[in-house]
Amino acid sequence: MEILEQIAQEAEQNTQVPAYPRSVEKVIAAVMSSPNFWKIVDLSDEPLPLVAEILKLLNKRDLVVFEGNQILLTEAGAELAKKLGIEPFASHRCPTCNGRGVVIDDSLRPAFEKFLEIQKNRPPAIHQYDQGYVTPENTFARVALADDRGDLRGKKVCVLGDDDLMSIALALTGLPARVTILEIDERLVNFIKEVSDKYGLNIDARVHDLRQPLPEDVVGAYDTFFTDPPETVEAIKAFVGRGVATLKGPRCAGYFGVTRRESSLDKWARIQKVLLDMGLVITDLLHNFNEYVNWDYYQEMRGWQLTPVKEPPKEIWYKSTQFRVETIRGFKGFNEPIVGDIYNDAESSTT
Amino acid sequence: MEILEQIAQEAEQNTQVPAYPRSVEKVIAAVMSSPNFWKIVDLSDEPLPLVAEILKLLNKRDLVVFEGNQILLTEAGAELAKKLGIEPFASHRCPTCNGRGVVIDDSLRPAFEKFLEIQKNRPPAIHQYDQGYVTPENTFARVALADDRGDLRGKKVCVLGDDDLMSIALALTGLPARVTILEIDERLVNFIKEVSDKYGLNIDARVHDLRQPLPEDVVGAYDTFFTDPPETVEAIKAFVGRGVATLKGPRCAGYFGVTRRESSLDKWARIQKVLLDMGLVITDLLHNFNEYVNWDYYQEMRGWQLTPVKEPPKEIWYKSTQFRVETIRGFKGFNEPIVGDIYNDAESSTT
Numbered sequence: 064m065e066i067l068e069q070i071a072q073e074a075e076q077n078t079q080v081p082a083y084p085r086s087v088e089k090v091i092a093a094v095m096s097s098p099n100f101w102k103i104v105d106l107s108d109e110p111l112p113l114v115a116e117i118l119k120l121l122n123k124r125d126l127v128v129f130e131g132n133q134i135l136l137t138e139a140g141a142e143l144a145k146k147l148g149i150e151p152f153a154s155h156r157c158p159t160c161n162g163r164g165v166v167i168d169d170s171l172r173p174a175f176e177k178f179l180e181i182q183k184n185r186p187p188a189i190h191q192y193d194q195g196y197v198t199p200e201n202t203f204a205r206v207a208l209a210d211d212r213g214d215l216r217g218k219k220v221c222v223l224g225d226d227d228l229m230s231i232a233l234a235l236t237g238l239p240a241r242v243t244i245l246e247i248d249e250r251l252v253n254f255i256k257e258v259s260d261k262y263g264l265n266i267d268a269r270v271h272d273l274r275q276p277l278p279e280d281v282v283g284a285y286d287t288f289f290t291d292p293p294e295t296v297e298a299i300k301a302f303v304g305r306g307v308a309t310l311k312g313p314r315c316a317g318y319f320g321v322t323r324r325e326s327s328l329d330k331w332a333r334i335q336k337v338l339l340d341m342g343l344v345i346t347d348l349l350h351n352f353n354e355y356v357n358w359d360y361y362q363e364m365r366g367w368q369l370t371p372v373k374e375p376p377k378e379i380w381y382k383s384t385q386f387r388v389e390t391i392r393g394f395k396g397f398n399e400p401i402v403g404d405i406y407n408d409a410e411s412s413t414t
Numbered sequence: 415m416e417i418l419e420q421i422a423q424e425a426e427q428n429t430q431v432p433a434y435p436r437s438v439e440k441v442i443a444a445v446m447s448s449p450n451f452w453k454i455v456d457l458s459d460e461p462l463p464l465v466a467e468i469l470k471l472l473n474k475r476d477l478v479v480f481e482g483n484q485i486l487l488t489e490a491g492a493e494l495a496k497k498l499g500i501e502p503f504a505s506h507r508c509p510t511c512n513g514r515g516v517v518i519d520d521s522l523r524p525a526f527e528k529f530l531e532i533q534k535n536r537p538p539a540i541h542q543y544d545q546g547y548v549t550p551e552n553t554f555a556r557v558a559l560a561d562d563r564g565d566l567r568g569k570k571v572c573v574l575g576d577d578d579l580m581s582i583a584l585a586l587t588g589l590p591a592r593v594t595i596l597e598i599d600e601r602l603v604n605f606i607k608e609v610s611d612k613y614g615l616n617i618d619a620r621v622h623d624l625r626q627p628l629p630e631d632v633v634g635a636y637d638t639f640f641t642d643p644p645e646t647v648e649a650i651k652a653f654v655g656r657g658v659a660t661l662k663g664p665r666c667a668g669y670f671g672v673t674r675r676e677s678s679l680d681k682w683a684r685i686q687k688v689l690l691d692m693g694l695v696i697t698d699l700l701h702n703f704n705e706y707v708n709w710d711y712y713q714e715m716r717g718w719q720l721t722p723v724k725e726p727p728k729e730i731w732y733k734s735t736q737f738r739v740e741t742i743r744g745f746k747g748f749n750e751p752i753v754g755d756i757y758n759d760a761e762s763s764t765t
Contacts, residue, residue, distance in 0.1 A: 083664050085666075086665070148568030149568070154562055155517055157510050157511035157516060159509070160508035160511060162515040162516065163515060164511065164515045164700070170504070170506075207506035210506060211504065211506045212701075216499075217500070312434075314434045314679070328742055329742050331695045332694075335686070336690055339686055344679045344682045347699050348698050349515070350515075350563075384697075
């Protein structure tokens, strides 16, 4: 049996994450591109637990070596790569928009500059609520995207869970007719309320546990929603479903991120089926649009136990694909209570 | 009944294209942004036959007026827009990459410049084969995208139908291990062969009617495919299915465009279900990535009969969303003969 196939099968057995010869190939290509574990996870675009396992199996076969915190191909590894025609990754990412396709242009800049100042005092991300926020540029790039797609001007917008401070960014532009946020973390709700009062933003900020059904007045009342669900199929069904339940009718839009760091493409396929079954159509999928600022609790997360070398991440490695969906005729949200643990599966690593 | 709902229902009855109050809203917002019919189709992102019908219905109600070739809101139309909070479209599209997220950077520039010269002598697009090609920048941006995603270096690439001259662009970079094209139009195959000989590109170019099953040696032999299917659900199933049938295994990639100009989002949802049912997962959806050079046969196409004003398009108006898909375990291509007319439905307008 071919060696990539062999390693893929063993890795899948050990992790319960779908693994392919191409997964192993991607990890090798990533090692050829960077010696840093977090960068290798980033480039290979495979779930962290799988990347960690593949690296260990490559190491066991003397194809990869761990030198201090560096991960390197051995001579045998380099020969194998050459034989199989594996090459390092190349990037053609646009330097102006960082690959996002939209920019924070002059019309958005004054609001963005206010936002930069305001977010400096934000509460830190905490493990209890599985938090982790994107860069301020990223938050505003989402605003630019949603405005570019016609989803903000004169629209009512609902934000479900808001460690990214989308509500503040949205309200600062003055574009939406109304901005509501539902968030479990009182620290965040208080922060957003204070900012809203100070800057006259009129944000409707409420403490709400999204595992519970939505407040009645929020159901079927919005044009656009934003959320950032945990990375299991059940969680995406539940939290995106909540978002959909806030929408007033067909052809309203929803925005959320799904990562490859904690989700195989097999899981992605199941997620996409769930979205279509809800009466949604996917209009945009923007790879690595979302970039998460490294959080402080990395040593508490499952991924840290799995890493073959123990170096804290320095650069941003946790990214996600930005989804935009629209409702069509017959769409159906989800507003039942959410019970049981829907936050964990074999592919997750940051919980 | 609300007026937007009324117009949507009447438009749907007359065109058999799904129409929503939001569709009418988008057409009004587009008229507020431009007086040009083709730009209105472009901005509203609704199928051409539907946009044309909605404009006629707005005109019948004295909300829109046709003055020469200009399409304008009447005073009553402007009042309605104000009352409903409809605003013109805003764009935050990145000026560097034209919203594509990838750029033709220094590493690709020499090949791109050769391509610019070569394509000047390309055969013109003809109606017989439903042709229409993208700009040369666009063809090369697709190369940049596929290389950025790791789908070209050392890979075998199959192009199914090639009025965009993807095969020449791909081969000029020297990145793929092999480039094969299958194309019904002998003019194109001969042109590609001549260029391949002159520049030593080693392109495997074959005359092939894609309605027939693939040549045996092409089945299951490639890493990556490109195609540009006609815009019906059946055609996408058949032609993307052909592309999938060329792939060697799971986690190989396919690239193709789907437009909004000839497809409602309801049709998009059916298309996305077909893709998932084939064992594909959608990894990228890049809005308006593809821009088609205006073709000469516009007066022969169905859309021309439908336009409320008869002005030829000057700027690019026909755009499409770039899809990237990957195969996962259990994927299944389509290699049966294609019978019957699968090129037309109520939403098509350029055939």
